[in-house]
Amino acid sequence: MIKLHEPFISGNEWKYIKNCLDEGWVSSAGKYVDLFEKKITKYTGAKHAVACINGTSALQISLRLVGVGTNDEVIVPSMTFISPVNAINYNNAKPIFMDNDDYYTIDVNKTIEFLNKKTRTILRKKIPITINKKTGNHIVALIVVHLFGNATKLDKLIDLCRTKNISIIEDAAESIGTFYKSGRFRNKHTGTVGKIGCLSFNGNKIITAGGGGMILTNNLKIAKKAKYLTTQAKDDPISYVHNDIGYNFRLSNIQAALGLAQLESLPEYIRKKKIIHEIYRNKIDKIKGLRISRTSHFSKCNYWLNIIEIDKKLSKKDFLKKIQYLYNNGIEARPLWYPNHLQKKYKKCQTYKLHNVKKIYQSRLCLPSSSQLTPKQQDFICQKLNNIF
Numbered sequence: 185m186i187k188l189h190e191p192f193i194s195g196n197e198w199k200y201i202k203n204c205l206d207e208g209w210v211s212s213a214g215k216y217v218d219l220f221e222k223k224i225t226k227y228t229g230a231k232h233a234v235a236c237i238n239g240t241s242a243l244q245i246s247l248r249l250v251g252v253g254t255n256d257e258v259i260v261p262s263m264t265f266i267s268p269v270n271a272i273n274y275n276n277a278k279p280i281f282m283d284n285d286d287y288y289t290i291d292v293n294k295t296i297e298f299l300n301k302k303t304r305t306i307l308r309k310k311i312p313i314t315i316n317k318k319t320g321n322h323i324v325a326l327i328v329v330h331l332f333g334n335a336t337k338l339d340k341l342i343d344l345c346r347t348k349n350i351s352i353i354e355d356a357a358e359s360i361g362t363f364y365k366s367g368r369f370r371n372k373h374t375g376t377v378g379k380i381g382c383l384s385f386n387g388n389k390i391i392t393a394g395g396g397g398m399i400l401t402n403n404l405k406i407a408k409k410a411k412y413l414t415t416q417a418k419d420d421p422i423s424y425v426h427n428d429i430g431y432n433f434r435l436s437n438i439q440a441a442l443g444l445a446q447l448e449s450l451p452e453y454i455r456k457k458k459i460i461h462e463i464y465r466n467k468i469d470k471i472k473g474l475r476i477s478r479t480s481h482f483s484k485c486n487y488w489l490n491i492i493e494i495d496k497k498l499s500k501k502d503f504l505k506k507i508q509y510l511y512n513n514g515i516e517a518r519p520l521w522y523p524n525h526l527q528k529k530y531k532k533c534q535t536y537k538l539h540n541v542k543k544i545y546q547s548r549l550c551l552p553s554s555s556q557l558t559p560k561q562q563d564f565i566c567q568k569l570n571n572i573f
């Protein structure tokens with residue numbers, strides 16, 4: 185089976201993990217956790233990085249760090265892996281679902297329109313807070329998701345959110361290696377522009393720690409609190425006094441060792457993935473009715489996953505039949521995620537003009553995109569696509 189995305193182990197992974205085992209540092213303390221955090225700050229340019237057990241826990245903690253609590257609201261795109269939506273729920277808050285644009289990131293213009301028309305900002309104890317006119321609840325944060333490695337355009341949104349005192353959390357789980365190449369945030373890594381950014385090192389990401397995540401921030405106070413909360417909020421390590429409710433969310437040394445070795449190979453993986461994208465683009469754009477999704481002009485993408493755009497919306501049956509055909513031929517292709525505003529637990533939540541989500545769902549297909557994918561495998565995949573489209 186040609187998998188959608190597999191880990192590529194090609195560098196110091198064995199050596200670093202063996203070193204953990206040889207030295208006996210296998211759990212949540214050890215040099216690799218610190219080293220991994222340090223190398224991530226160097227690579228991304230974030231001032232601070234705090235390692236977590238996964239990207240979801242990084243998001244959960246980040247929302248808590250910006251003050252999201254019971255009955256608060258958080259704006260999030262409907263089309264994304266469910267993790268940021270659940271992270272809102274874990275903090276007893278509610279999502280407001282926003283549309284996605286043609287690059288699969290949150291529709292910035294609609295978000296701005298929503299904030300201008302559907303919210304009002306008042307002063308409470310001299311601090312601005314933004315209220316949702318419909319529910320009367322406090323909108324504390326906005327999660328942007330740099331989906332498939334595509335950066336969200338934040339230039340305008342960041343100013344508006346600042347005046348409305350809404351914290352921007354960047355879900356950069358899929359976008360390690362993606363940098364802005366023009367505009368106000370030129371050369372900045374995704375996840376370092378908002379108040380907090382979150383990375384994931386899940387097995388299906390461009391680099392993996394066998395599971396893992398990272399909180400990025402330029403704010404020392406937030407970084408310290410993140411470390412405190414992810415390590416059980418221990419105030420006295422000898423008497424075990426805990427003045428807050430923390431979590432056991434610290435990454436293990438073995439995972440960090442794997443992550444560090446993978447990080448060393450990241451530039452090489454991105455180089456390979458750019459070539460994979462170009463090969464797909466050349467071949468798939470020649471198949472009638474298909475086109476490979478473009479990356480935005482303002483960022484240097486990591487090309488995590490390649491997406492096909494099908495020019496007409498297929499029936500569910502027809503769509504699944506095509507996926508099954510590919511599967512039967514040893515190709516793992518996958519639709520986009522079921523939109524979150526339709527999920528059982530979220531279908532009563534507020535939505536705003538979700539026109540594009542409805543359009544892209546069932547007319548997009550994710551293709552195998554591992555760094556080690558060969559041109560021969562790509563040829564085979566494109567031949568099979570040609571047979572069914």
Ligand SMILES: Cc1ncc(COP(=O)(O)O)c(C=O)c1O
Nearest residue numbers: 238239240265267357384385386
């Ligand atoms: C967009 C997005 N956000 C968050 C996550 C959560 O990361 P993790 O699986 O490490 O919890 C993932 C992927 O797994 C993701 O794709």
